[in-house]
Amino acid sequence: MPLSFSAKSTRLLVPVLSLLALVSCSAANVTSEIASEEMAADAPAASQAAPAEGSAALLADTTAAPAAQPRLAKRANLSLTVDSAEQTAEKVSQIMQTQQGDLLSLQDQQPQSLGDRHQVFIQLRVPQAQLDTTLNALKALGTVENQAIAAEDVSNQLVDLAARLRNLRKSEESLLKIMERTGSIAEVLEVSRELSTVRQSIEQIDAQQKALQNRVAYAIVDLSLIEAVPATPTSRPLPEKLGTTWQTATRSVSGFTVGLLQIGLWLLAYSPYVVVIAIAAVLGYRFYHRSETSAKP
Template sequence: MNNSLYKPIRKPILILSVLAGGIIFTGCASAPQMSGGAPPGNAPLQEEAPANEVSTDSSATAQAAQVPSSRPQLIKKASMTIVVDSVGKSLETVSQLIDKQQGDLIGLEEQQPRVGYTRHRATIQMRVPQNSLELTLDELAKLGTVENRTITAEDVGNQIVDIQARLNNLRKTETNLQKIMDKAGSVRDVLSVAKELNNVRESIERIDAQLKNLQNQVAYSTITLNLEAAVSANATQPAFGSQVQEAWNNSTHSLGEFTVGLLKLGIWLLVYSPYLLVLVAAGYGLICWKRNSQRLVQTPDSSQPDRR
């Protein structure tokens, strides 16, 4: 009887087990299909990503190629010593060369031969655009024989960048202070902000002048040129008439100075004459008083009779 009751119950359980196993098997079979089917739909995206990376790298490379490399900020100075046939003609040529290169003449010192056998010398300081420095030195070398030639350069790029950064910060500070000053309510606050704003503007002017000075030194190079005559020149002897004229001029000049000195002495004596008269009168009175004293002492002795 018990066996007959369990048989109807076992059949539904078996059917449910079979259905559950089928569902599980179907889910396991469909999962690989879903995981395997997803990539084909996303495959074009994965293939497009490397292409985008390549295009980005190429554009970055193109931009880097378009950015110009900054030139070094150099202050260049040059010095040359040249032996020439004629210093005078060379000075004219150098002046024309400076005008041609759009430069400036800073200084000129010329030493003419005066004593003994000396050379005619001249020293010139000039400024030319930095991009014309080499060309100018080559043109100067054609004046004669180059004894020495030196070029020095100082990199001031970091200084210029630092000054520009300080200048930008100060200008931002100036703008902020101006805004604060516009919003300030009390007179005390306005005066305090105005004082600080004035200090900032003074700093801006000073730093801006330093920046312009450095930029000007970078833009223009300085050349010191020493010219020497090839043959020493004999000092010319002045003519006889010139020597006589020079002696006459010196003597008349000395006589004039002596006369002026006497006049000055007379003026001083005239101004101090009252004091001199007082001193003379006091001295004369003292002398007279001494003489009278001596007479009074001698008079009683001489008036006594001789009693012998």
Template structure:
């Protein structure tokens, strides 16, 4: 016959595999990026997600601007005024005759349309795209898993209080540690989903064509040609001097090779009839 605590642990683990979402009617409590909600707030948020869609929005807008630095500075200022923050800025520099800059920002979801409207005034609009992902089902699933894991944690604590032997306590402690680790993982995933709903991300792509350079005058062209000619002459002269130095350094070897060749040729002529 199995001990009581083993039977209870098996029942707990079996119950965790079949998670059924539960729905209640409460209001959603927003979270910040740095804090986690309590167990009561988890139930409220997840249950409300079942009733009302929870949309994670992202946007992408591409513009052609005249002044790259000024436009990027204005975009950063508008983002912070709306309560958002800059996540990433990539300046690709000049590619051919075009300079490219990519700016990724995060703003509160209610401010998404207003910020996009401000960005559109920076220059000529090339493309604009807004997408939304409904994460309601994910929130419901995560919330249900968290509730079941917390129930398992409570049962394991009760089993630990009843266990008398050291071996049983160690086994229950190990199971409890695994359950708490899963709670932390699912809690982090829940906070991430809620932040995606509360904050929208915008990728701003800026391009700035370079202004055409004016043609050079004839004196400037002649001066450049003179510089190129003198530079080429100096390089050729330097190359000849270097070649003469190499020949001077290896002259003893060249003399030996020449002497051997002269002796071979002389012997060959003497051997002829």
């Protein structure tokens, strides 16, 4: 009996233990799946948070980057009323030496009649960084009648010229490499002509670029100096007036003589036609006179 009871019990315990093992395995699988789903749900959130943080950092870097300064070509106009235009022009020259500027042109307009004022027109070029200082120094020389400053943004033009110049230099390098290869005379001549055209374009664009850079580096100032009191024109001495009159008279006589000689040469050149016309006129007059005489009774 004991033996039969243990065998029977053993037969009953085996299915129970198998069922318990299956339940535990299923629970472990369910737990692992839930954990994997939670990790998968957290992963996109983390990945979304990371790009968001990266975009914010990139935006912050872009915002922090300084913008390119515009390249401006400036020109100023200044009109002053002064006591003496000549003395003020000398002071302007001293200011130009102090500000490291250049005198481009000077026009001295003397009074020609009563009521006219002595005027001096000066065109200056100064470094653009010294423009404000130069204008303040010039305005201290007299009374400001008119002042204007104009600025032109040439940034896009400089960028365009730099890009064109860079492309042309690359084309020049390519053509030089082609020239190094062996080929027929016609091909070499064709490449040489193309290379000459490219180099001419490079020189033209380089000159334009330097001119624009010069306009940006230096500002132009158009200065007008006008005396406050109209000047009385001084009369010339009598000997000078007589000498001027004599020179004018001799020039007039010389011109009249040359004109008569020119008329004589024209008549000499057309003399054959004049003789023919004169003979025709005489014959016609005689014929007309005879016809009238014969018509009378």
